[in-house]
Amino acid sequence: MLKAIIFDVDGVLVDSMFFQAEAWVKTFQEAGITISREDIYELEGSNDKRLIKSIFENSEKEPEPWHFEQLPEQKRNALEFDRIKPFEGILDCLKELKKHFKLAMVSGSNRKVVEKIVDKFFSNCFEVIIAGGDLERGKPEPDPYLKALEKLDLTKNECIVIENAPLGITAAKRAGLYCVAVASMLEPEKVKHADLVLEDHVILLDYLKNLILKSS
Structure with missing residues (x-):
């Protein structure tokens, strides 16, 4: 589940x-x-x-x-x-998802940058936040996702990962997690090692909303 x-x-x-x-x-x-x-x-x-x-x-x-x-x-x-913005519809979607699931964030970026993004856009959305400098080994090693699992206190088959980068997908797969990729910056061919590849954020939002419907 x-x-x-x-x-x-x-x-x-x-x-x-x-x-x-x-x-x-x-x-x-x-x-x-x-x-x-x-x-x-x-x-x-x-x-x-x-x-x-x-x-x-x-x-x-x-x-x-x-x-x-x-x-x-x-x-x-x-x-x-100041030019960085959330993708359209993401914040509202996260608010709905939070009513049904635990939410975690795993980033390769420096913690200062990650916290700045969270404070500006996603306050109170995530229960667990793992940043790039938190562990000695980052993506594509599985450590950041395994740490998120540990902090969530859940098993691998109780979580999924949403990624967009080849190294992040590799990290999720090495951690034994089901990984959904959105091809936001690279050709779908570059992220094909994910379990599911979505072409853009419009399709991603539909996918996430469907998860909410299934959990209701």
Whole structure:
């Protein structure tokens, strides 16, 4: 029986991926590395440490310890937070879902950014919030989703995950969870390893509303 829904944040709850990616592009440019937004979309869901390490490796460079401390801060300063908004209909849907299910949030983003998003848009919506720096191993490792399960005090077959990123889907599947992907930023082909792929947020909202009907 379904008792909880675990949501990724960027690209699922908030339309933020363009701005998150742009902030990273500017940050790496200042560090002497040229990347595209698509490079960040592919790594979405990673925590800061893994993302920085991956970008440096792809550029055949070696990060120094200070990169892991300073680049995330530079990226947060470059992020145009005021331009981030929830996807249309998401907030009302979450309010309805909360009447029937426990809700959790699992993000690869820094906790400061996650809490800022929650405070601005989703206050009192989520019982459990896991951010990118909370665990040593982030997505695509299963640890963030396993931690959410532990905090929800539920079993794997009592929860589903809503994701949009390849690494996040891999993390959910490695945790043994049923994963629904919304292809909000990448081609459906890139997220086909999810159990179910939905083309856009209109279809996602219909799917979530159907879960409410089934639980009533």
